Amino acid sequence: MTTSAIFIGIHGNIIALDRTTGQQLWKTALKGTDFVNLMLDNDRVLAATKGEIFCLDAATGQLIWRNDLPGEGRGLVTIATASGSSSPMPPMREKQSQDEAATAAASVAIIASS
Secondary structure (H helix, E strand, O other): OOOOEEEEEEOOEEEEEEOOOOOEEEEEEOOOOOOOEEEEEOOEEEEEEOOEEEEEEOOOOOEEEEEOOOOOOOOOOOOEEOOEEOOOHHHHHHHHHHHHHHHHHHHHHHHHHO
Protein backbone atom coordinates (compact mmCIF):
# COMPACT_ATOMS: atom_id res chain seq x y z
CA MET A 1 0.00 0.00 0.00
CA THR A 2 1.22 3.46 -0.83
CA THR A 3 -0.08 5.97 1.66
CA SER A 4 0.44 9.63 2.22
CA ALA A 5 -0.60 9.23 5.85
CA ILE A 6 1.41 9.59 9.01
CA PHE A 7 0.11 7.49 11.90
CA ILE A 8 0.24 8.77 15.47
CA GLY A 9 -0.45 6.75 18.62
CA ILE A 10 -1.43 8.92 21.58
CA HIS A 11 -3.63 8.62 24.66
CA GLY A 12 -5.27 5.36 23.56
CA ASN A 13 -6.02 6.65 20.05
CA ILE A 14 -4.59 6.20 16.58
CA ILE A 15 -4.73 9.30 14.41
CA ALA A 16 -3.95 9.35 10.70
CA LEU A 17 -2.65 12.65 9.35
CA ASP A 18 -2.13 13.69 5.75
CA ARG A 19 1.62 13.81 5.19
CA THR A 20 1.41 16.96 3.04
CA THR A 21 -1.13 19.09 4.91
CA GLY A 22 -1.11 17.67 8.43
CA GLN A 23 -4.90 17.46 8.33
CA GLN A 24 -6.51 14.64 10.29
CA LEU A 25 -7.79 11.88 8.01
CA TRP A 26 -9.29 9.65 10.69
CA LYS A 27 -9.11 8.90 14.41
CA THR A 28 -9.84 5.59 16.13
CA ALA A 29 -10.17 5.18 19.89
CA LEU A 30 -8.67 1.95 21.18
CA LYS A 31 -8.65 1.43 24.94
CA GLY A 32 -7.81 3.71 27.83
CA THR A 33 -5.54 6.72 27.63
CA ASP A 34 -2.13 5.08 27.64
CA PHE A 35 0.82 5.01 25.27
CA VAL A 36 0.05 3.38 21.89
CA ASN A 37 2.78 1.47 20.05
CA LEU A 38 2.21 1.41 16.26
CA MET A 39 3.47 -0.42 13.23
CA LEU A 40 2.39 -0.04 9.62
CA ASP A 41 2.21 -3.44 7.90
CA ASN A 42 1.22 -2.95 4.25
CA ASP A 43 -2.45 -1.85 4.36
CA ARG A 44 -2.85 -2.50 8.09
CA VAL A 45 -1.95 -0.51 11.18
CA LEU A 46 -1.04 -2.72 14.11
CA ALA A 47 -1.36 -1.03 17.48
CA ALA A 48 -0.78 -2.15 21.05
CA THR A 49 -1.95 -0.48 24.24
CA LYS A 50 -2.84 -1.62 27.75
CA GLY A 51 -1.75 -5.19 26.97
CA GLU A 52 -3.99 -5.58 23.90
CA ILE A 53 -3.22 -5.57 20.18
CA PHE A 54 -5.45 -4.10 17.48
CA CYS A 55 -5.41 -4.32 13.69
CA LEU A 56 -6.92 -1.45 11.70
CA ASP A 57 -7.40 -0.66 8.04
CA ALA A 58 -4.77 2.00 7.25
CA ALA A 59 -7.03 3.80 4.78
CA THR A 60 -10.10 4.11 7.00
CA GLY A 61 -9.14 3.41 10.60
CA GLN A 62 -11.79 0.67 10.69
CA LEU A 63 -11.08 -2.01 13.32
CA ILE A 64 -10.36 -5.35 11.60
CA TRP A 65 -9.59 -7.40 14.70
CA ARG A 66 -8.33 -7.19 18.26
CA ASN A 67 -6.77 -9.59 20.71
CA ASP A 68 -6.72 -8.90 24.44
CA LEU A 69 -3.72 -11.25 24.88
CA PRO A 70 -5.27 -13.04 27.86
CA GLY A 71 -2.88 -13.74 30.70
CA GLU A 72 -0.05 -11.61 29.29
CA GLY A 73 -0.48 -8.54 31.52
CA ARG A 74 -0.41 -4.87 30.59
CA GLY A 75 3.21 -4.15 29.75
CA LEU A 76 4.53 -2.39 26.67
CA VAL A 77 4.30 -4.49 23.53
CA THR A 78 6.82 -4.66 20.70
CA ILE A 79 5.26 -5.58 17.35
CA ALA A 80 7.05 -7.44 14.57
CA THR A 81 5.95 -8.95 11.26
CA ALA A 82 7.80 -10.46 8.32
CA SER A 83 7.98 -6.94 6.82
CA GLY A 84 9.37 -5.12 9.84
CA SER A 85 9.30 -4.27 13.52
CA SER A 86 8.07 -1.50 15.79
CA SER A 87 11.37 -1.61 17.63
CA PRO A 88 13.68 1.36 16.98
CA MET A 89 16.63 -1.02 16.70
CA PRO A 90 16.25 -2.23 13.08
CA PRO A 91 16.36 1.32 11.61
CA MET A 92 19.34 2.12 13.84
CA ARG A 93 21.14 -1.02 12.65
CA GLU A 94 20.34 -0.14 9.04
CA LYS A 95 21.80 3.35 9.51
CA GLN A 96 24.89 1.87 11.14
CA SER A 97 25.30 -0.51 8.17
CA GLN A 98 24.94 2.39 5.72
CA ASP A 99 27.50 4.46 7.65
CA GLU A 100 29.94 1.53 7.70
CA ALA A 101 29.48 0.98 3.95
CA ALA A 102 30.07 4.67 3.25
CA THR A 103 33.24 4.66 5.38
CA ALA A 104 34.51 1.54 3.60
CA ALA A 105 33.78 3.09 0.19
CA ALA A 106 35.60 6.28 1.15
CA SER A 107 38.61 4.24 2.33
CA VAL A 108 38.70 2.32 -0.96
CA ALA A 109 38.53 5.60 -2.91
CA ILE A 110 41.43 7.06 -0.92
CA ILE A 111 43.55 3.95 -1.44
CA ALA A 112 42.73 3.84 -5.17
CA SER A 113 43.73 7.47 -5.65
CA SER A 114 47.11 6.95 -3.92
